Amino acid sequence: MTKTFDIYENIASQNVRFKNRFGIEIAGDLYLPEGYDHQKNPAIVVSGPFGAVKEQASGLYAQEFAKNGFVALAFDPSFTGESGGAVRNVAEPVMFTEDYSAAVDYLGTLPYVDRERIGAQAICGLSGMALTAAGADMRIKAVATASMYDMSKSMYLGYMNSYTDEQKAKLREHVSQQRWVDVDNGASETGKYRLGYHELGFDEKGHVVTGESLFPENLPEDADPVSKAFFDYYCTPRGYHERSINSTAAWTATTPMAFYEFPLYHNIKDISPRPILLVAGENAHSRYHSEEAYAVASEPKELLIVPNADHVDLYDQKDKIPFDKLVSFFTENLK
Template sequence: MISGPFGAVKEQVAGLYAQTLAERGFVTLAFDPSFTGESGGVVRNVASPDIFTEDFSAAVDAIGLLPGVDRTRIGAIGICGLSGMALTAASADSRIKAVATSAMYDMSRSMSRAHQDSYTRAQRQQVIDYLSQQRWADAESGQPALGLHEVPFDEQGRIVKGTRVLPEKLPPEADPVLTAFFNYYRTRRGFHPRSINSTTAWTATTPMAFFGFPLAAHIDMIAPRPILLVTGDKAHSRYYSDDVYQAATGPKELLVVPDADHVDLYDNLARIPFDRLDTFFKQSLA
């Protein structure tokens, strides 16, 4: 079963992975995490590290009940921000016999420490205070506000707020990372009307749970089941895969795709190593 990226829907990246692997003989299930896409749950557009992890185990339930599926040969793929949930699910659910990640993000680390762990302790506290006060505002209004799940600071050290993950139009001074995400989610290439990343934002208080729930904290419990970590040599997110590779204690492989950035691993068929994913799961689930 396959899910991700964080804020995407199954008709985007996960669906491409599922379709391609199905064409290679796998029974595949691409799913939307709870509260997003066509999955149930209210409030909408809220992310939960706990529930999104449980969603992988629920996907095991669903695919394992299909006729003709061997329950002893189930694997998981987490893409981008759902990678941390896939690894966390595997650490607690031994029915997942092998797990692969692609363009991994650890959303707990990203939200609570920022890119490359760049938050100072004072900034972390400032974000916590902002989220805590936003809870009061939401409680008083009776509905959740939208906000940026990875909270940035401006040059004066003030929190930047917003109600869209990606802008309506790409600003001329956009950095390469924003440009890559925009060119996937906001253009005909990958746009989908149910995708949070394409159209809107998460609830503003979504990061609160990720401050309190470190993902992949028990990654050693995946062993002796194997892990495959796919990243790009130009991916701004590569350090997540590097660090998980160092932390994993069982069979593991770090596959760094040459000349690939983070978003190349979403839909660039010349860069996504489907041959290796095919071989990894066929060998691991044999």
């Protein structure tokens, strides 16, 4: 399957492999600026959105950074895409956070990368992991996010942090019971775990709603605008990729448990004095995630709201993604 974005012929790319500290092999696409082998270059690791693959938005961002003089590495998190991990479609916040540091490890082995000038760019649901990684990993000198989601809050607290204690208890009970389903089906032996929504909802009677595919084959005409925007990216030629969880399936049904246990970017203040740039669309349903992160982060920090943009616009709409700002941010802070 080819990449979902236009390729720049003057930007070389290489398919690479490296391991995280748990021994899982991570797959990446390395984008190289012109003349990269004649100097020590700044570098950026890129991943996201949650459930996407490196051939989608992260690859587009990485290629654009390479066009502007950065060595850029777009990677698939553990258990997804072309990366390793025996059980597929598992989202694990600790592991995904580690994957960012593993990507930094890899870049630091390249003779044409300056170890003191490595930054991180995250998109959508990998943003919380990038911020968490940067809080602990001092080698990440600057971090930017686009259309940020805090997946822990989104899964456990619901949209705009609206779930009640009763609803949260129902979520915990549902996911706990899914573990029994996997036990009884011998999933640990077969590696075939039941799939389900990572962001569980409730029907009109208050029952938990789930399913084994994030999107139907055809979206109903009365679908809400957010579902339509995601569907238009992941399930049409615009952004569809056969290895993308969001395009083809769902996460393992027990995935939310780890996010109930693991609050993301709790260490965001530790990023300072390294800078943070949070980018969100003016009309994005997820905008509040960036605003909440900005509120608790320490200086230097910046929140950039893109006029007339929604959440998914910042995946691939080059006329709305503020690449000039992102490039200047990393240029200034990866001197």
